[in-house]
Amino acid sequence: MLISQTRVDFSIVFLCIIFSIGIAQLNVVKHNFIIKKERRILPNSTSVITQITQSPTACASLCSIQETCCYASYDRKTKDCYLDESCCPQSEPSVDALMLKKITVSFSCQNKWLKYENKCFYFSEVEKTWDEARLTCECYGSMQVEVGSSGENDFLKKTAIVYNQSYWLGGNDKQSEGTWIWASSLTNFTFTDWYPSEPNNYNHGLYYEHCIRIERKFDFKWGNANCRSRYKFICEKKVE
Ligand SMILES: *[C@@H]1O[C@H](CO)[C@@H](O)[C@H](O)[C@H]1NC(C)=O
Numbered sequence: 001m002l003i004s005q006t007r008v009d010f011s012i013v014f015l016c017i018i019f020s021i022g023i024a025q026l027n028v029v030k031h032n033f034i035i036k037k038e039r040r041i042l043p044n045s046t047s048v049i050t051q052i053t054q055s056p057t058a059c060a061s062l063c064s065i066q067e068t069c070c071y072a073s074y075d076r077k078t079k080d081c082y083l084d085e086s087c088c089p090q091s092e093p094s095v096d097a098l099m100l101k102k103i104t105v106s107f108s109c110q111n112k113w114l115k116y117e118n119k120c121f122y123f124s125e126v127e128k129t130w131d132e133a134r135l136t137c138e139c140y141g142s143m144q145v146e147v148g149s150s151g152e153n154d155f156l157k158k159t160a161i162v163y164n165q166s167y168w169l170g171g172n173d174k175q176s177e178g179t180w181i182w183a184s185s186l187t188n189f190t191f192t193d194w195y196p197s198e199p200n201n202y203n204h205g206l207y208y209e210h211c212i213r214i215e216r217k218f219d220f221k222w223g224n225a226n227c228r229s230r231y232k233f234i235c236e237k238k239v240e
């Protein structure tokens with residue numbers, strides 16, 4: 001019983017952090033890899049490099065030194081190593097293959113992420129629905145931004161003003177109208193910065209406004225919006 005249970009776990013669960021490769025140069029950056037077995041990245045993904053390597057470890061090393069690599073895919077039979085820029089590439093089952101997701105452990109923020117206090121923030125360039133934005137942040141090993149203090153809010157607001165854009169925040173009142181929660185941590189709002197007439201739960205006919213964003217036309221204060229609208233979004237993660 002115990003043995004069969006172990007076997008099931010072994011084949012289904014990702015094998016975490018089998019090896020880590022340290023690159024100790026200017027910045028102390030360390031890359032760990034999460035291994036997903038028997039899957040490969042579809043060749044039509046956003047591949048950056050394809051090369052023959054002798055082992056999955058060598059393939060991971062390549063991904064480690066290639067700054068834009070987020071995922072590697074290795075085929076044990078052909079020894080093909082694909083490096084992919086996407087952190088959520090399309091993939092398919094493949095017996096001889098494995099996928100290696102690069103996890104960056106860093107004492108500073110990655111390229112394109114901005115630091116405030118002990119967190120790194122990513123301001124997206126693309127626009128997505130609120131749900132898509134949430135998934136995308138998860139792909140980056142982060143979560144949709146949750147605003148815990150006026151200091152953090154000022155930082156986000158100042159950055160939104162520089163980019164002159166509206167951004168989704170990680171809160172909604174989907175569960176219970178008027179009870180706003182931060183959706184990733186499932187915590188109530190403590191600090192708020194609503195625009196005076198917001199949240200108004202405006203009725204768009206089919207949809208009400210159950211998601212929250214920093215809104216340019218509200219002097220970059222918070223407004224509610226239809227979750228299916230497309231906006232830029234912000235992800236956050238802790239500095240290690
Ligand atoms: C990649 O190929 C698969 C199967 O061949 C297809 O289903 C998928 O839509 C393709 N994706 C892109 C982005 O072209």
Ligand SMILES: *[C@@H]1O[C@H](CO)[C@@H](O)[C@H](O)[C@H]1NC(C)=O
Binds near residue numbers: 164
């Ligand atoms: C910000 O964008 C709006 C809408 O595109 C534009 O009207 C406004 O002039 C912009 N503000 C600045 C400071 O660029």
Ligand SMILES: *[C@@H]1O[C@H](CO)[C@@H](O)[C@H](O)[C@H]1NC(C)=O
Binds near residue numbers: 179188
């Ligand atoms: C969050 O708010 C709801 C509704 O006001 C309340 O019922 C709940 O107890 C609160 N949770 C916490 C942890 O304060």
